[in-house]
Amino acid sequence: MDGVRQWRLNRDGSSAEVDLTGEILDGWGTAGALDWVHVNCARPGARDWLEAAGLEPLVLRALLAAETRPRCSVHGAGVLINLRGVNLNLGDEVEDMVSLRMWVTEGLLVSVQLRRLMAVSDVMEGVTRGQGPDGPAELVARLALRLADRAEPVVAGLNEKLDTLEDQVIEGLSALDRRGLADIRRVAIVLRRHMAPQRDALSTFEIEDMPWIRGHHRSRLREATERMTRLAEELDAIRDRAQVVHDQIMDARAEAMNRQMLLLSVVAAIFLPLGLITGLLGINVGGMPGAEDPRAFWIVTGALVVLGLGLVTLFWRTGLLGRH
Incomplete structure (x- = not known):
């Protein structure tokens, strides 16, 4: 099925893509390897397959919820994690972040996306090249890091636009792009609203007392948490700098x-x-x-x-x- 892709990931990094068409998830993740099932609900038939896959009703509702915020919660022997990535799809607003919902157990990770998310494609390419993770926590860390990698150029672009506006204020140019300044503030505020909870979700997952989260996995999760923390801090700085530029513009107008x-x-x-x-x-x-x-x-x-x-x-x- 085009909307459902499945891999069996071994601890040595090797992987094999398998076909789950017509099968349910019951019994998966018990062969000593990690089974990763990724469901793209934007494709026809993917949502129907997931609903028939045998997941618990609570887990299924969490994976298919219309609106989600980044979070991490333990349910039985597994963990529900919601993360978000910047929207890099053509024609969409970058701040309209795309959610990635995950159900993680010791041998099974089910990830669901409702729209295209490039960070997931990046991790898939690595798995296809034989660079698979050695456990579910490692896979979550890789996905989180790739989400941060995709977000960093967007934040850097906001910084560059703000630098240009600050230079214009210093030079005293009269034709300042006030609409552009408002857009920078709006994007920074919206991104920040999701980055901070995402940092907290990863931090919570890192400290959960799950036997399958090993020491080196926690290090990778800590790195992902720090990346999200840095992005949130940069967005805070962008928002504050944009406010300072706005105040300078208003002061210049008042002085004139x-x-x-x-x-x-x-x-x-x-x-x-x-x-x-x-x-x-x-x-x-x-x-x-x-x-x-x-x-x-x-x-x-x-x-x-x-x-x-x-x-x-x-x-x-x-x-x-x-x-x-």
């Missing part, structure tokens, strides 16, 4: 507006006494000085020019005009 308002205020202050004088001379009452003198208009005009130049000089020396 303040300069414009200051300039308008200075201009109004210059023309206020001039308007007062012209308004006073424009009143239509008797006794207006210079009403009969043909030179009075030019005298008043010259006095207004001198007064205006004096006010401009005064504001310039006080630094009000030098700030715009």
Whole structure:
């Protein structure tokens, strides 16, 4: 079946892909090797096969749940683990993370995906080349590490975009991509929301008292946990840096507006006494000085020019005009 792939993984790293079409999982994982069954529910017939595979109802519901968050919980002799990876499918949003659900026992690992997940394909390629894990915990660690490998370029890309915006703020460029900044913050927040629980899920799996989780498996799981921790910390830093850039942009806009308002205020202050004088001379009452003198208009005009130049000089020396 195209949507269901199965491998029998030996402890020496060798593997063999087998055909489970029409079979159930009862009895698998008891031959001293690890049986990995991966179900891609995006393919026709895969979901029906899984529902008929003989899993416990609780396990089946967890594997086929519509919405999941990263978690790790023990159920009987096995462990239910949900992880998430960045969505690198063409046309999808990278922050719309794809879930990987797993049921892990000593000899059996059933993994389920509802959409294409490139990290799983990476691990499959290694198994096909004969580089299989030596136990279920090792396989979980490999999947988690490949999820981190696929997420790291996305986080690095966010850092580079933010670096560009920070340089623009430093250079004082006016055409800043505020929509791009908002997208960076949104993606970082959404990714962070899944990375932190994923770190906790891997940490919980590492410390579970399962006899089939050996010492070197715990080391690999610890490495995967640290990778997720570092990604979560980088996303925190990106979110904080984006907030700082946003504040700087708003400060620059406020400062520009303040300069414009200051300039308008200075201009109004210059023309206020001039308007007062012209308004006073424009009143239509008797006794207006210079009403009969043909030179009075030019005298008043010259006095207004001198007064205006004096006010401009005064504001310039006080630094009000030098700030715009």
